[in-house]
Amino acid sequence: MIEHDKSLTTEQKALAVNLNNQQYGTFVEIGAGQEVARQFFSAGAAAGTVAKTMSAYDMQVSDDIYGKAGRYVSRERLEQMLDYEYDLLHKRLDAVRPEETLYFSYAATVTAKSYSQKNECHGWIGIRLQLEPGAPASEILMHVRMLDDTNREQSEALGILGVNVVYGAFHYHQEPKVFIESLLDNLINPFGQKRIEIDLIHFSGHHFESVENRLMNLHLVRSWCCRAVMFDAKGSSEVPMSLLRKKDVLVIRGSFKPPTKVHVDMTEAAMKQFLEEEGVQNDKVCTVAEITMAELDSDVETEDADFLARVDLLNKLGYNxxxxxxxxxxxxxxxxxxxxxxxxxxxxxxxDFDQLFDAKYYKGLEGGILEAMGKLFSGNTNVYVYPTRRDNTLITLDNVEVDDDAKYILKHLTHNKLLVPVKNWNDKHLHISARHIATKIPLGQGDWEQQLPEEIREEIKARCMFGYCELPEE
Structure with missing residues (x-):
C-alpha cells in the first residue's frame, strides 16, 4: 500500500519531480497563465523536467496548432492538446533522450474569473505519461471548478493542483484512490474550505486498463474533492453541467436497493404533473435518481459492488x-x-417526510427550519408528495401529521402549491419497500420478484446481485 505524504509542500513536490532525471515533458496551459510551469521553474532544477511550456491564448493560433473544437474549454480540446503535444514530444526527443526517459505532457484549458463577465470558473486538466520506459501512454483527465474569488487566486490554485497532478501521477499511480486523495494537498484554506472542486475524473491507457472509473468518481465524493458526481443514463461519468445545463430537472431520492415498481410509479406520476408546469418541455427534462452517501454500506468492498449494481439497475430504467x-x-x-x-x-x-420536517436536520442554521424551507422553495421548485398506506389507512399530503411547530409551515407550503400532492398513483404498489426486498433477495425466489420491474428482476437474477442465490425448484 502506497502512503499519501500529506506533509509535502507544493515546492517540495515540484522539486522532487525536477530532480528525477527520468521524468521529462511539456506543459501547455490555456486560460489562466502558465501557473503550473511557474511552480516547477520556481522550485529550481526545472531543466531536468521541462522540455517546453506554451500558452496558445489566441483562438486562431490554438486552432492552427490543435485543430477546431466545438468549445475551447472542453474535454474535446483537452484531448486534442494532449494528442498533439505528447506525439510531438516523442517525435522530437526519442532519438536524443536516454532510453529510460519517462515522457509526459500536462495540459489545461480553463476559464478563470473574468473582469468583463460573470462566467462559470471551470476547466479541463489532464496528463498523458509513460509509467515505465518505452511503455504505451497512460492518461488521467479531470474536470475542475475554481472556488476562489479572484483571477489571481484561481490561477495560483490551478498551479498548485497541476503540481499535485504531475507528482501524484508518477508517485501514486499504483493506487488511483491515493492519487485522488492527494489532489487537494495544499488547496484547503485556513478556514477549511476547498479552493478547487473536482467533479469528474477518468483514468485510461496502458497502466489503468483495470481501473473502474465509476468507482474512482465515487471516491471523489468520499475524499471530499466534491460533494456530488453524476452518471448519465448509459452509466458513463459526466460533468453535472453538461447533463443539467438549461434543463428542467426531476429528481427522486432513495436507496434503490433495488429499484422497485413503487419508485417507477412515483417518478411517472410526478412527471405527469411536472410536465404541466409552465415552461416545462418533455424533451428538456432530465430525470435523475439520487443516492446519498448515507445510503451506501460502510464496508468499502461491499459498498463498491453494491454501488455499481444500483447504478446499472437505475440505468436500465433510463435514469441519470x-x-x-x-x-x-x-x-x-x-x-x-x-x-x-x-x-x-x-x-x-x-x-420520508421526517427528513423534510424534523427540526434536528436544521441545527446549526441561523434561521432553522424556516431558513431551510426558504432556500428549498426559492423559485421554480416544487416537491411532489407520494402517498403511502399504514395499517390500511391511506396517508397523503392532506392528512399527514407533523410536529406542532411545523404544522403552519406545512399549511403555508401546501396552500402556495410548493408542496404538491401526487394525483395519480397505483394503489397496488404502496406496500412495496426496497429495504424489505433487500432482506429477501439473498433467500432466492419469492414474492419480492413481483414487486420489481421485469428488467430489474431479471438483471438481479442473471448477475446474482445483492446476494441473490436462486433456490432449487421444488
Whole structure:
C-alpha cells in the first residue's frame, strides 16, 4: 500500500519531480497563465523536467496548432492538446533522450474569473505519461471548478493542483484512490474550505486498463474533492453541467436497493404533473435518481459492488444517477441551481417526510427550519408528495401529521402549491419497500420478484446481485 505524504509542500513536490532525471515533458496551459510551469521553474532544477511550456491564448493560433473544437474549454480540446503535444514530444526527443526517459505532457484549458463577465470558473486538466520506459501512454483527465474569488487566486490554485497532478501521477499511480486523495494537498484554506472542486475524473491507457472509473468518481465524493458526481443514463461519468445545463430537472431520492415498481410509479406520476408546469418541455427534462452517501454500506468492498449494481439497475430504467453527500434537501436543490435556472421537481414519499420536517436536520442554521424551507422553495421548485398506506389507512399530503411547530409551515407550503400532492398513483404498489426486498433477495425466489420491474428482476437474477442465490425448484 502506497502512503499519501500529506506533509509535502507544493515546492517540495515540484522539486522532487525536477530532480528525477527520468521524468521529462511539456506543459501547455490555456486560460489562466502558465501557473503550473511557474511552480516547477520556481522550485529550481526545472531543466531536468521541462522540455517546453506554451500558452496558445489566441483562438486562431490554438486552432492552427490543435485543430477546431466545438468549445475551447472542453474535454474535446483537452484531448486534442494532449494528442498533439505528447506525439510531438516523442517525435522530437526519442532519438536524443536516454532510453529510460519517462515522457509526459500536462495540459489545461480553463476559464478563470473574468473582469468583463460573470462566467462559470471551470476547466479541463489532464496528463498523458509513460509509467515505465518505452511503455504505451497512460492518461488521467479531470474536470475542475475554481472556488476562489479572484483571477489571481484561481490561477495560483490551478498551479498548485497541476503540481499535485504531475507528482501524484508518477508517485501514486499504483493506487488511483491515493492519487485522488492527494489532489487537494495544499488547496484547503485556513478556514477549511476547498479552493478547487473536482467533479469528474477518468483514468485510461496502458497502466489503468483495470481501473473502474465509476468507482474512482465515487471516491471523489468520499475524499471530499466534491460533494456530488453524476452518471448519465448509459452509466458513463459526466460533468453535472453538461447533463443539467438549461434543463428542467426531476429528481427522486432513495436507496434503490433495488429499484422497485413503487419508485417507477412515483417518478411517472410526478412527471405527469411536472410536465404541466409552465415552461416545462418533455424533451428538456432530465430525470435523475439520487443516492446519498448515507445510503451506501460502510464496508468499502461491499459498498463498491453494491454501488455499481444500483447504478446499472437505475440505468436500465433510463435514469441519470446522482451520488451526493447532501443529507438536507435544500442543499441538494442549491447544488442543482449551480447548473440550471429552469424548474426543479423533487419526488418525495410520505414515508420520508421526517427528513423534510424534523427540526434536528436544521441545527446549526441561523434561521432553522424556516431558513431551510426558504432556500428549498426559492423559485421554480416544487416537491411532489407520494402517498403511502399504514395499517390500511391511506396517508397523503392532506392528512399527514407533523410536529406542532411545523404544522403552519406545512399549511403555508401546501396552500402556495410548493408542496404538491401526487394525483395519480397505483394503489397496488404502496406496500412495496426496497429495504424489505433487500432482506429477501439473498433467500432466492419469492414474492419480492413481483414487486420489481421485469428488467430489474431479471438483471438481479442473471448477475446474482445483492446476494441473490436462486433456490432449487421444488
Amino acid at each position: 444517477v446522482l451520488i451526493s453527500d447532501y443529507l438536507r434537501f435544500f442543499r441538494l436543490r442549491s447544488w442543482m441551481r449551480r447548473y440550471t435556472q429552469n424548474r426543479i421537481g423533487i419526488v418525495l414519499s410520505i414515508l
